Amino acid sequence: xxxxxxxxxxxxxxxxxxxxxxxxxxxxxANGYDRTTIRAIAKSAGISQGLIYNYxxxxxxxxxxxxxxxxxxxQESFQRAxxxxxxxxxxxxxxxxxxxxxxxxxxxxxxxxxxMQAPVLSDLGDGLQRWTETITRTLRGYxxxxxxxxxxxxxxxLFALIDGVAQHYVLDPAGYPLEEVVxxxxxxxxxxxxS
Amino acid sequence: xxxxxxxxxxxxxxxxxxxxxxxxxxxxxANGYDRTTIRAIAKSAGISQGLIYNYxxxxxxxxxxxxxxxxxxxQESFQRAxxxxxxxxxxxxxxxxxxxxxxxxxxxxxxxxxxMQAPVLSDLGDGLQRWTETITRTLRGYxxxxxxxxxxxxxxxLFALIDGVAQHYVLDPAGYPLEEVVxxxxxxxxxxxxS
Amino acid sequence: xxxxxxxxxxxxxxxxxxxxxxxxxxxxxANGYDRTTIRAIAKSAGISQGLIYNYxxxxxxxxxxxxxxxxxxxQESFQRAxxxxxxxxxxxxxxxxxxxxxxxxxxxxxxxxxxMQAPVLSDLGDGLQRWTETITRTLRGYxxxxxxxxxxxxxxxLFALIDGVAQHYVLDPAGYPLEEVVxxxxxxxxxxxxS
Amino acid sequence: xxxxxxxxxxxxxxxxxxxxxxxxxxxxxANGYDRTTIRAIAKSAGISQGLIYNYxxxxxxxxxxxxxxxxxxxQESFQRAxxxxxxxxxxxxxxxxxxxxxxxxxxxxxxxxxxMQAPVLSDLGDGLQRWTETITRTLRGYxxxxxxxxxxxxxxxLFALIDGVAQHYVLDPAGYPLEEVVxxxxxxxxxxxxS
DNA sequence: GATGAATGAGTATTCATTCAT
DNA sequence: AATGAATGAATACTCATTCAT
Numbered sequence: 001x002x003x004x005x006x007x008x009x010x011x012x013x014x015x016x017x018x019x020x021x022x023x024x025x026x027x028x029x030a031n032g033y034d035r036t037t038i039r040a041i042a043k044s045a046g047i048s049q050g051l052i053y054n055y056x057x058x059x060x061x062x063x064x065x066x067x068x069x070x071x072x073x074x075q076e077s078f079q080r081a082x083x084x085x086x087x088x089x090x091x092x093x094x095x096x097x098x099x100x101x102x103x104x105x106x107x108x109x110x111x112x113x114x115x116m117q118a119p120v121l122s123d124l125g126d127g128l129q130r131w132t133e134t135i136t137r138t139l140r141g142y143x144x145x146x147x148x149x150x151x152x153x154x155x156x157x158l159f160a161l162i163d164g165v166a167q168h169y170v171l172d173p174a175g176y177p178l179e180e181v182v183x184x185x186x187x188x189x190x191x192x193x194x195s
Numbered sequence: 196x197x198x199x200x201x202x203x204x205x206x207x208x209x210x211x212x213x214x215x216x217x218x219x220x221x222x223x224x225a226n227g228y229d230r231t232t233i234r235a236i237a238k239s240a241g242i243s244q245g246l247i248y249n250y251x252x253x254x255x256x257x258x259x260x261x262x263x264x265x266x267x268x269x270q271e272s273f274q275r276a277x278x279x280x281x282x283x284x285x286x287x288x289x290x291x292x293x294x295x296x297x298x299x300x301x302x303x304x305x306x307x308x309x310x311m312q313a314p315v316l317s318d319l320g321d322g323l324q325r326w327t328e329t330i331t332r333t334l335r336g337y338x339x340x341x342x343x344x345x346x347x348x349x350x351x352x353l354f355a356l357i358d359g360v361a362q363h364y365v366l367d368p369a370g371y372p373l374e375e376v377v378x379x380x381x382x383x384x385x386x387x388x389x390s
Numbered sequence: 391x392x393x394x395x396x397x398x399x400x401x402x403x404x405x406x407x408x409x410x411x412x413x414x415x416x417x418x419x420a421n422g423y424d425r426t427t428i429r430a431i432a433k434s435a436g437i438s439q440g441l442i443y444n445y446x447x448x449x450x451x452x453x454x455x456x457x458x459x460x461x462x463x464x465q466e467s468f469q470r471a472x473x474x475x476x477x478x479x480x481x482x483x484x485x486x487x488x489x490x491x492x493x494x495x496x497x498x499x500x501x502x503x504x505x506m507q508a509p510v511l512s513d514l515g516d517g518l519q520r521w522t523e524t525i526t527r528t529l530r531g532y533x534x535x536x537x538x539x540x541x542x543x544x545x546x547x548l549f550a551l552i553d554g555v556a557q558h559y560v561l562d563p564a565g566y567p568l569e570e571v572v573x574x575x576x577x578x579x580x581x582x583x584x585s
Numbered sequence: 586x587x588x589x590x591x592x593x594x595x596x597x598x599x600x601x602x603x604x605x606x607x608x609x610x611x612x613x614x615a616n617g618y619d620r621t622t623i624r625a626i627a628k629s630a631g632i633s634q635g636l637i638y639n640y641x642x643x644x645x646x647x648x649x650x651x652x653x654x655x656x657x658x659x660q661e662s663f664q665r666a667x668x669x670x671x672x673x674x675x676x677x678x679x680x681x682x683x684x685x686x687x688x689x690x691x692x693x694x695x696x697x698x699x700x701m702q703a704p705v706l707s708d709l710g711d712g713l714q715r716w717t718e719t720i721t722r723t724l725r726g727y728x729x730x731x732x733x734x735x736x737x738x739x740x741x742x743l744f745a746l747i748d749g750v751a752q753h754y755v756l757d758p759a760g761y762p763l764e765e766v767v768x769x770x771x772x773x774x775x776x777x778x779x780s
Numbered sequence: 781g782a783t784g785a786a787t788g789a790g791t792a793t794t795c796a797t798t799c800a801t
Numbered sequence: 802a803a804t805g806a807a808t809g810a811a812t813a814c815t816c817a818t819t820c821a822t
Contacts, residue, residue: 002781002782003783004784004785004821004822005822008822009783009784009785012784013784031312031315032311032312034227034229035315037813038812038813038814039813047786048786048788049787049813050786050788050789050814050815051785051786053813054785054786058813059812059814112310113310113311113312115366116227116304116308117308120226153375153376156360156363157356157360157380159359159363160356160359160363161352161359163359164357164358164359164360164362165351165359168351168354170311171310181348181351181352181355184349184352185352204802211802211803232795232796233797234795234796243805244796244797245798245799245805246803248797249802253797254795402781403781406781406782421702422619422702422705424619424620427815427816428817429817438782438784439783439784439818440784440820441782443818444781444782448818449816505756506697506755507620510615540769543765543766543769544769546753546762547746547766549749550750550766551745551749552749553749554752555742557700557749557752558744558745558748561700561701570738571738571741571742571745574735574738574739587803587804588803589800589806590801593801594804594805594806597805601807622792623791623792624790624791632808633809634792635793635795635809636806636807638792638794639805639806639807644791
């Protein structure tokens with residue numbers, strides 16, 4: 001008789017939104033953004049196509065929402081790395097990065113698949129750009145603390161290394177010896193003040 | 196209206212084919228494979244849409260042809276690295292890789308943009324997969340020669356590093372200090388037999 | 391939770407129904423029937439979409455209800471014209487028509503916007519058709535009373551004139567010198583028995 | 586063998602374009618702009634939906650093209666009215682208007698159906714507005730020539746009359762005694778310098 | 781009486797591909 | 802060898818309408 005209570009509605013909305021995001025991520029990661037149809041997402045989520053537009057203004061907005069959600073996760077994770085004792089922060093951040101990677105493979109797969117199109121995918125470009133800069137700057141700070149000679153250059157190298165490993169991992173998660181590779185990298189940056 | 200001679204015809208065909216490949220690469224690199232239309236390629240090349248199908252069976256086949264052409268280039272380049280004296284081959288290959296990168300930025304941009312979709316872009320998957328394996332195997336061999344302890348693991352790390360740098364470079368060729376980064380990497384692998 | 395009394399309920403229903411009609415007319419007049427969404431009406435009225443269907447079976451029925459309501463208004467207005475003394479009825483009707491027009495601009499705007507689609511907008515056709523015939527017949531009667539030679543033809547002309555002026559007015563109410571135009575027309579039909 | 590000659594292509598294009606315009610007008614006039622689908626136009630014209638976009642950028646552009654084409658017709662027709670001897674120009678223009686109406690009923694039906702939406706149909710608004718002003722100004726000039734006291738006001742009345750008759754005619758061309766009505770109007774404006 | 785989440789059929793538009801010339 | 806008119810299947814998105822609460 002009486003309309004659904006505010007709380008019940010909010011719960012329904014939260015659940016539907018999450019469901020859509022989850023299945024959109026799954027499809028985007030598997031087939032790439034452009035080759036994923038709204039139809040496929042709806043089917044995968046077991047809902048109608050129209051419902052998606054009840055929660056997201058466009059396919060583009062859906063992609064953006066996925067990024068925002070994941071970026072928040074990244075921020076939090078990196079903040080925890082900051083709490084590590086000086087001299088161990090570089091290593092803490094490297095480990096944090098790979099933990100993120102394992103925990104959210106599909107997002108990173110999507111992210112790498114979309115990266116080169118950033119300037120072309122409206123409004124996404126900025127996010128990725130800023131995120132890249134943040135990482136580089138953070139890394140630079142840690143490397144400087146840890147006594148590296150050329151922290152700026154070194155940050156570029158380390159970031160590239162992390163990025164490269166992450167991509168290779170994501171291309172074949174089952175077959176990639178991520179643990180070993182991470183340990184190899186960590187062992188290299190653990191003994192501080194090289195050069 | 197005497198029919199064109201065989202030779203003239205062949206020359207025309209070669210020139211048209213090359214022209215199409217060139218402009219397809221340009222467009223694919225700039226906008227991504229999916230977002231590039233046959234129309235755009237034809238317009239860029241100054242020809243009709245139909246003509247493209249006279250040389251390539253499909254958009255997909257056009258992409259494949261670009262890869263084949265570039266892969267050949269890669270092979271040749273890497274073969275020259277093999278001629279370096281033992282103990283310097285790793286470094287030679289690293290340098291060769293980055294020379295290739297600079298010489299053919301657009302191809303690498305396209306390549307990285309398409310990589311995550313490999314399984315989904317028909318028939319392309321194999322090519323990329325095989326190419327990845329080839330590089331890893333070659334690297335492993337050189338690193339072993341050069342006295343590294345765990346050549347297999349080390350090859351994964353080095354390949355990831357190269358790949359990561361290449362991607363970062365390709366995202367912003369003008370702003371990336373490629374020379375310095377390469378020298379940093381090279382200096383690291385030049386003093387052989389680390390461990 | 392004692393049930394609402396019958397009377398209170400009826401009052402609520404009447405108020406809601408009127409509210410919906412009011413805002414539907416506003417939206418239909420501003421954007422046209424086809425380009426007005428149920429969503430827009432609901433938003434304008436500050437109610438939910440669903441509620442509209444509690445009062446009207448469909449968008450179409452809502453349009454029909456607006457017409458019924460306004461037609462009644464027209465009937466009443468024209469009946470008052472009938473009370474004018476013979477020889478002044480034509481003028482009385484002309485004045486009544488333009489008073490209606492000014493009083494209910496939005497309805498006439500909607501009406502003119504929908505007129506050409508009448509046969510296509512289910513069940514509306516009849517209403518408009520009948521209404522047109524009624525006016526023509528009434529006008530014919532008055533003109534005959536007033537001694538015009540060819541009352542049938544003259545009625546067509548006068549009706550067209552009224553209709554044309556009304557439309558031009560409704561297209562730009564602020565800039566149209568309605569008073570003057572009406573006086574010009576009235577002065578023409580005031581001196582009865584032309585020919 | 587050799588591609589179609591320029592001339593043949595131009596002929597094909599002209600024929601296809603005309604065909605599309607013709608069937609679009611037919612559909613728009615019958616069902617209104619908003620309720621006419623591209624699909625329906627294509628089906629009516631016996632072509633694919635895609636082909637329409639080969640000639641017109643959008644449904645909107647198609648509507649605009651119809652207006653441009655017909656407006657040109659109107660211009661020419663009115664210019665011929667200008668050649669009438671002074672004192673008979675008003676009547677010549679009235680006759681010209683109704684000839685246009687009969688010759689192109691469907692266009693006027695579409696035009697009246699869309700008029701109230703003008704501000705909402707992108708880019709069309711201006712055209713109709715300007716056209717209205719042109720007519721009013723021309724009429725005013727002729728009426729002044731013909732010695733009417735208040736040509737500005739009189740022009741408004743005459744324009745409304747023409748417009749009203751045109752609409753009533755277009756609503757039921759078969760049953761409307763257009764000839765008689767026109768003659769009635771003409772007879773009124775023929776004896777110049779009333780007042 | 782009232783809500784708003786959900787549906788599904790429909791719409792304009794795009795684009796790889798074909799084919800007569 | 803080359804053209805470009807034409808196709809048709811697919812796509813993102815809209816919106817009137819339903820219904821459980």
